[in-house]
Amino acid sequence: MWSDILRRGGYALLVILLVTIGVQALMALAPGSVAEVILGEAATPEAVAAMNAELGFDRPFFVQYFDWLFSALQGDLGTSPITHIPVTEAIMQRLPVTLELAVLALSIALLVAIPLAVLSATFPNSGLDRGINAVTSAFLSIPAFVAGPVLVFFFAVTMKTLPALGWTPIEEGLGPNLRGAILPALAVALTEIAAFHRVLRADLIGTLREDYVAAARAKGMTGTYVLFRHAFRPSSFSLLTISGLSLARLIGGTIIVEALFVLPGIGQLISSSIIQRDVVTVQGVVAFIAVGFVVINMLVDVGYGAIDPRVRRGPRARKAPVAAKARTTQGKAVSA
Known part of the structure; x- marks a missing residue:
C-alpha cells in the first residue's frame, strides 16, 4: 500500500x-x-x-x-506585481465562485444524465433511446461559448426569468446566488450531460446482459429492482471516474464562461493575469489547479473502494473469484 x-x-x-x-x-x-x-x-x-x-x-x-x-x-505562491495582492489570497477570494460553478454544473449534469442513461439502457435501440441519443449528441456538439449566449437570449432576453450577467455572493442570499449561477452552470453542464449519458448507458447495457442479472430476473425480481440493486452500482465505475476528472477540469476550465458571464472566479483571474503578463499570478493559479486535479484523482481512486470492496482488499481479493470459478470448472471437467 x-x-x-x-x-x-x-x-x-x-x-x-x-x-x-x-x-x-x-x-x-x-x-x-x-x-x-x-x-x-x-x-x-x-x-x-x-x-x-x-x-x-x-x-x-x-x-x-x-x-x-x-x-x-513553503506555502508562498508569491505576490502579484500588478495588484500587490498575495497570489494565495487572490485564489482564496475567487475560489468559492469557481468551485460553486463547477459543483453546480456537475450536479446538473449528473441529475440529468443518470435518468436519461437508465431510460436508454432499459429500452435500448428503441425510439426513445434514439431520441435521447440525438439530444445528447446535440449537447456534445455545442461548446460552452456558444451555449452561453443562446441560454442568455432564451432565458434572460426572451423569457426574462434569469439575469444575463453578474454574480451575487451566497452570503447575500441563496436564491439570488442561484439565479445568477444557473445559466453559466448550465452552459458548462451541457457537454458533461452528453458524456455522462453515453458512458453510463454503455456500461448499464453491458451489465444487464450478464448472467447474474439474468439469474436475478429468473428468480422473479422486478426489472426496476434488478436495475438499481444489481446493475447500477457495478456500472458506475466509469461514471465515477469521469465525474471526478470533470470536476477537476471544470475548476480550471471555466475561463470562457466566467468571462462571458462576468463572474469573479479563478478563470477570470488567470485570463486577466495572462493579458497583464503577470507571470507570478499565472504560475500560482496553475500550480493550485494542478494540485487540485491530482488530489481529486486520488479521491476518485478512494471512491472505487467505496463502490467495490474488492478494490480495498487488493489484488488477491480480486483474483479470488476468478480462482474459485476456475476450480469449479476443473471439478466439473473431472466429474465428466
Whole structure:
C-alpha cells in the first residue's frame, strides 16, 4: 500500500513540475512583459529593463523557476506585481465562485444524465433511446461559448426569468446566488450531460446482459429492482471516474464562461493575469489547479473502494473469484 502511495505521489509531483515549468516557459515566450504593463506604453527600454531587474525577471529562466518553487513549497505562491495582492489570497477570494460553478454544473449534469442513461439502457435501440441519443449528441456538439449566449437570449432576453450577467455572493442570499449561477452552470453542464449519458448507458447495457442479472430476473425480481440493486452500482465505475476528472477540469476550465458571464472566479483571474503578463499570478493559479486535479484523482481512486470492496482488499481479493470459478470448472471437467 505504501509503495503505491509513494508511486502515485511521485507521479503527481512530476506532473506538477512539468506543468509549472511549461507555464513559465510559455509566459517567457509571450511578447511583452509585466514591466511594460506597469510603466505603460510610453516607458523607455531602459526603464523597462530597470523594472524587470527590480522584480527579478532579468535572471536566468531556471533561477527564477527554482526560486519560485522553493517559496511555493513553503506555502508562498508569491505576490502579484500588478495588484500587490498575495497570489494565495487572490485564489482564496475567487475560489468559492469557481468551485460553486463547477459543483453546480456537475450536479446538473449528473441529475440529468443518470435518468436519461437508465431510460436508454432499459429500452435500448428503441425510439426513445434514439431520441435521447440525438439530444445528447446535440449537447456534445455545442461548446460552452456558444451555449452561453443562446441560454442568455432564451432565458434572460426572451423569457426574462434569469439575469444575463453578474454574480451575487451566497452570503447575500441563496436564491439570488442561484439565479445568477444557473445559466453559466448550465452552459458548462451541457457537454458533461452528453458524456455522462453515453458512458453510463454503455456500461448499464453491458451489465444487464450478464448472467447474474439474468439469474436475478429468473428468480422473479422486478426489472426496476434488478436495475438499481444489481446493475447500477457495478456500472458506475466509469461514471465515477469521469465525474471526478470533470470536476477537476471544470475548476480550471471555466475561463470562457466566467468571462462571458462576468463572474469573479479563478478563470477570470488567470485570463486577466495572462493579458497583464503577470507571470507570478499565472504560475500560482496553475500550480493550485494542478494540485487540485491530482488530489481529486486520488479521491476518485478512494471512491472505487467505496463502490467495490474488492478494490480495498487488493489484488488477491480480486483474483479470488476468478480462482474459485476456475476450480469449479476443473471439478466439473473431472466429474465428466
